[in-house]
Amino acid sequence: MQKLTRIVTLSLALLMISGCSYFGVYKRDLPQGNLVTEGMAEQLRPGMSRRQVVDLMGSPLLEAPFDARQWDYVYRLDEAYGGVEQRRITLTFNGGRVVEIEREGDFSTAPPLGDERGIGPDREAAADDQEAPLDNLTPDRP
Template sequence: MLVLALVISGCSALRFPGVYRIDIPQGNFVTEDMLGQLEPGMTPDQVRYVLGQPTLIDPFTPDAWFYPMVYQPGRGKKVEQRIVVHFDNGVYAWHEGEVIEDFRRKVTGQQDLELQERLRQQERERDSAPGAPASAEPGVNEPGVPSM
């Protein structure tokens, strides 16, 4: 029974080429612009309006709100961001943690590059096909469309 469990769990670690894997976003997406709107003295409701509901409020230290973000793309490396907002006497005091610069580019950059390469490949195939127009620009060398 133990051997069967080990064999089955080992299969989940394999990454088969060409198999679609979904992107898994978890947590709160906090940007530098959002943090820039925070000002000392803001109420918890105002902070919640700017950043959204925190993922975790520690019951032992309710003056700290946690905004983690973990993004595991189907292909590529996991990206993590942790922001902690601190309150003093019931009002916003300061925050800690680093916002990932250009977060969306980091998590979608590889996928965008792959998509661009596929589009280029399709254009090359279309242009090299027999009877293809001389230019790939829309409206150029098409019958009935005046050239500029």
């Protein structure tokens, strides 16, 4: 009986520890914020209106709550098995026009947007479905 108790205890301990295995955990990159590229940042100029900035960059991620003259465009990529990449552009307005542009982070490389396959169905399978004739989908009529 004592041997059976040891076996059951050991089995339960191993079962509980196996649930904490590192090898079974899936992690993925987590991008957040406004996607800001080098090309977009290069087109920003002092004197641009708010409308021109929104047309170029999109809506800002943050508007300073106590100073409506400041807009922040922040992009943050938390890599699953790596570090954190952050880019930030802060625009300061005076009278509805950009007066100051502050850049923070490395804009020289494009941020990764996903793997080669992308999200969703396989592209090759989707292309095969589009090329299939529709004649074989209608029932035969006598």
